[in-house]
Amino acid sequence: xxxxxxxxxxxxxxxxxxxxxxxxxxxxxxxxxxxxxxxxxxxxxxxxxxxxxxxxxxxxxxxxxxxxxxxxxxxxxxxxxxxxxxxxxxxxxxxxxxxxxxxxxxxxxxxxxxxxxxxxxxxxxxxxxxxxxxxxxxxxxxxxxxxxxxxxxxxxxxxxxxxxxxxxxxxxxxxxxxxxxxxxxxxxxxxxxxxxxxxxxxxxxxxxxxxxxxxxxxxxxxxxxxxxxxxxxxxxxxxxxxxxxxxxxxxxxxxxxxxxxxxxxxxxxxxxxxxxxx
Ligand code: C2E
Ligand code: CA
Ligand code: CA
Ligand code: CA
Numbered sequence: 275x276x277x278x279x280x281x282x283x284x285x286x287x288x289x290x291x292x293x294x295x296x297x298x299x300x301x302x303x304x305x306x307x308x309x310x311x312x313x314x315x316x317x318x319x320x321x322x323x324x325x326x327x328x329x330x331x332x333x334x335x336x337x338x339x340x341x342x343x344x345x346x347x348x349x350x351x352x353x354x355x356x357x358x359x360x361x362x363x364x365x366x367x368x369x370x371x372x373x374x375x376x377x378x379x380x381x382x383x384x385x386x387x388x389x390x391x392x393x394x395x396x397x398x399x400x401x402x403x404x405x406x407x408x409x410x411x412x413x414x415x416x417x418x419x420x421x422x423x424x425x426x427x428x429x430x431x432x433x434x435x436x437x438x439x440x441x442x443x444x445x446x447x448x449x450x451x452x453x454x455x456x457x458x459x460x461x462x463x464x465x466x467x468x469x470x471x472x473x474x475x476x477x478x479x480x481x482x483x484x485x486x487x488x489x490x491x492x493x494x495x496x497x498x499x500x501x502x503x504x505x506x507x508x509x510x511x512x513x514x515x516x517x518x519x520x521x522x523x524x525x526x527x528x529x530x531x532x533x534x535x536x537x538x539x540x541x542x543x544x545x546x547x548x549x550x551x552x
Contacts, residue, residue, distance in 0.1 A: 403442035426458030477511025
């Protein structure tokens with residue numbers, strides 16, 4: 275605090291103080307967010323590139339802080355991971371998403387898959403598989419309608435707890451997919467070791483298409499490799515018709531992005547499903 279005397283240093287100190295203050299505020303807030311019903315989910319459509327059918331949704335967590343308003347996941351998920359709060363919050367996300375898919379199924383007679391994001395921290399929790407099992411049991415959801423999105427980092431982590439969780443999840447029969455593919459560790463070994471269903475090509479590769487020839491080459495190579503391994507491919511962050519057309523040409527299986535639907539409240543997805551069955 276002594277350094278705060280000088281002008282530049284003072285600016286720095288107060289900016290830091292503000293950051294620490296808001297960090298503390300966010301953390302206290304996050305601890306109460308669950309019981310205060312401040313958390314909710316949005317769902318983003320995943321579309322079959324060939325048939326243009328809605329085949330699934332990704333559940334995305336939202337937090338409305340009573341004073342700060344909407345807080346972006348990128349601002350509070352890391353905090354939830356650091357504090358371990360991601361474990362109870364993640365269990366809530368799983369339960370809520372599975373209940374929602376069942377509700378849509380009853381309303382519309384249509385089964386869609388739901389993808390739920392899981393942090394590395396959650397795989398280290400020895401109760402994760404049990405939580406998944408209880409949620410499936412309570413909701414009566416077919417395990418093949420639940421997809422767990424994890425990152426390359428999670429699979430590269432060879433902590434015993436993570437390995438045993440992955441094995442238990444495989445036995446339960448839920449799907450695993452690799453999120454943000456291509457941005458993490460580049461060892462491809464884990465693709466052979468684990469029973470992965472799909473790769474999600476990170477938005478950073480899609481966003482420059484079709485002009486960016488390097489990203490186009492990477493996208494094409496990921497699709498070819500995935501298909502060689504009998505994995506499905508989901509393109510993230512599809513924003514333009516040109517991008518979708520190129521992905522179709524490359525044989526990409528599923529697409530997700532603002533062009534096909536923004537993350538939306540459950541009612542909007544319910545309407546889509548009802549509309550689609552005429
Ligand atoms: P993600 O899993 O990669 O999710 C995709 C993000 O891209 C979402 O941001 C989504 O709103 C955004 N997005 C979708 N389509 C487009 C598009 O066409 N253009 C652009 N520019 N963006 C698009 P969001 O909802 O802010 O979530 C950010 C990250 O927070 C997620 O990235 C995920 O890593 C994490 N996250 C969200 N919900 C959960 C959760 O329930 N649990 C955990 N552990 N992490 C979550
Ligand atoms: Ca994701
Ligand atoms: Ca992603
Ligand atoms: Ca991400």
